[in-house]
Amino acid sequence: MATGVFSQGRAKISERTLRTDKWWIQPLITFGVLFSFIIYATWRAFEGAHYYAEPLISPFYSPCLTTDCVNGSSLLGTPFGHIVLFGMALSPAFIILIFPLGFRMTCYYYRKAYFRSFWMSPPACAVAEPHAKYTGETKAPLIVNNGHRYFFYIGLVFNTLLTIDAFLAFKNPQGQWGHMSIGTVVLLLNATFLWGYSASCHSCRHAIGGRLRHFSKHPIRYKAWTIVTKLNTKHQNFAWVSLIWVAFSDFFVRMVSLHPTWNKYFF
Amino acid sequence: MARTLKLRIWRGDDKTGGLQDVTVEANHGEVVLDIIHRVQATQMGDLAVRWNCKAGKCGSCSMEINGKPRLACMTQVASYPEDEVITITPLRAFPVIKDLVTDVSFNYKKAMEIPAVVMPEGMKPGEPRMQQVDVERSQEFRKCIECFLCQNTCHVIRDHEENKKSFSGPRFFIRIAELDMHPLDMLRNRKKTAQEEHGLGFCNITKCCTEVCPEHIKITDNAIIPMKERVADEKYDPVRWLGSKIRRREEVL
Ligand code: SF4
Ligand code: SF4
Ligand code: FES
Ligand code: FES
Numbered sequence: 365m366a367t368g369v370f371s372q373g374r375a376k377i378s379e380r381t382l383r384t385d386k387w388w389i390q391p392l393i394t395f396g397v398l399f400s401f402i403i404y405a406t407w408r409a410f411e412g413a414h415y416y417a418e419p420l421i422s423p424f425y426s427p428c429l430t431t432d433c434v435n436g437s438s439l440l441g442t443p444f445g446h447i448v449l450f451g452m453a454l455s456p457a458f459i460i461l462i463f464p465l466g467f468r469m470t471c472y473y474y475r476k477a478y479f480r481s482f483w484m485s486p487p488a489c490a491v492a493e494p495h496a497k498y499t500g501e502t503k504a505p506l507i508v509n510n511g512h513r514y515f516f517y518i519g520l521v522f523n524t525l526l527t528i529d530a531f532l533a534f535k536n537p538q539g540q541w542g543h544m545s546i547g548t549v550v551l552l553l554n555a556t557f558l559w560g561y562s563a564s565c566h567s568c569r570h571a572i573g574g575r576l577r578h579f580s581k582h583p584i585r586y587k588a589w590t591i592v593t594k595l596n597t598k599h600q601n602f603a604w605v606s607l608i609w610v611a612f613s614d615f616f617v618r619m620v621s622l623h624p625t626w627n628k629y630f631f
Numbered sequence: 632m633a634r635t636l637k638l639r640i641w642r643g644d645d646k647t648g649g650l651q652d653v654t655v656e657a658n659h660g661e662v663v664l665d666i667i668h669r670v671q672a673t674q675m676g677d678l679a680v681r682w683n684c685k686a687g688k689c690g691s692c693s694m695e696i697n698g699k700p701r702l703a704c705m706t707q708v709a710s711y712p713e714d715e716v717i718t719i720t721p722l723r724a725f726p727v728i729k730d731l732v733t734d735v736s737f738n739y740k741k742a743m744e745i746p747a748v749v750m751p752e753g754m755k756p757g758e759p760r761m762q763q764v765d766v767e768r769s770q771e772f773r774k775c776i777e778c779f780l781c782q783n784t785c786h787v788i789r790d791h792e793e794n795k796k797s798f799s800g801p802r803f804f805i806r807i808a809e810l811d812m813h814p815l816d817m818l819r820n821r822k823k824t825a826q827e828e829h830g831l832g833f834c835n836i837t838k839c840c841t842e843v844c845p846e847h848i849k850i851t852d853n854a855i856i857p858m859k860e861r862v863a864d865e866k867y868d869p870v871r872w873l874g875s876k877i878r879r880r881e882e883v884l
Pocket of ligand 2: 775777801845850
């Protein structure tokens, strides 16, 4: 049985869409960037090396929690041993990456991004999707998206840790404070973008004041809500900038670990 | 300055139909609805089109122009390049009646399924007072002109006829959000019914409703996502759920 735009009773038009603009460009770019990120992050997570170049640590590996962590890279100690899954040794990145990954997978903005570009439901507005059935976020596994707030809270812990990492980058490789390098700037920007991403999150907006029915009875929360609301309109931008910068920060740390002189010190 | 326009207009009914080529003159500053009227007056006397205000305020002239859901009275002819053929079809999510006119009664049925605001007991008309900050949030949703372009674009029903029974659509999510955010509304099961009866969970926030809304209502950011978060408070957040059980009452915030 034909469904969707080809359903009985609807205007008989054989095209799936009559749009004449280049509607496929946007999903294609989104797909390209997200896919590249996934490939890069997966490769780096498996690499299990070059993630620490004193005092810089890659955001993919922080906090470093297993006994495999290289000397000095573990801010919170190493409560976990060597991890082996199905006979394969896993790097310390694996036990933590699941959280930022979950945060982004359940993010209201990324949902739009991947539902359009990966799942094509729909690829663009008024372009018929290729699926015969659709239940949206009413069933497992997508129903998990309703738990976005938990990932948001865990994300705040990560933001705090990555901010500490950025401050530790005011040391020199010998461990003395009061120095600053390109790496310091890279990690500071990384923390800033991540805080921007979290602060503009829709769950944050809800928790801060969106839940209220009487703004007038909660003037301080209302004020806070108006600020988060302003940031919230830029959530998409924060999502992209923070994603790309996390990858760049990791790349930078990797390069410094291979070529220590790349990390120029300003003072 | 006049220009000659090439059009393809869909003509037919619920059984059969197709695109017909038309060539027509267009004057400077005209909108697509003007052109349709000229075609009607000069070449296709029985062309069916629904319109009313010609000012983007009645929501009657919704159709699809070059595949994009739009108001014909707000679409400038000049926004299309000189050599472009403009294709005009009826809305593709609803049953067609004739030519450019569709049967949008689905939306009226869904509207009836949402109970109106319930005022606190004993409160008489004229008594309620609302603060400006509380009014503002719902004021945005009140701009809706019921053009149903958002409903037409939403892939949940546009691409899946069978979902129509369990999904009310973005226009009605803003209505539910407006009521759930209303400081005085006493009906407190709106989150539950939003999820269980109106199909809020079907929406995957791909934002096409917001993209096509001629009133620029931020349907997803200001109504659907806040409603999803409110539903999560009640249904998917064990911490909040436990809290509400211990206090044994729904918080009046
Ligand atoms: S955001 Fe949700 S309601 Fe709006 S068009 Fe997309 S699926 Fe439909
Ligand atoms: S919300 Fe916007 S697009 Fe939807 S019916 Fe109202 S005015 Fe039209
Ligand atoms: S992080 Fe994107 S909505 Fe929460
Ligand atoms: S005729 Fe009223 S909105 Fe177009």
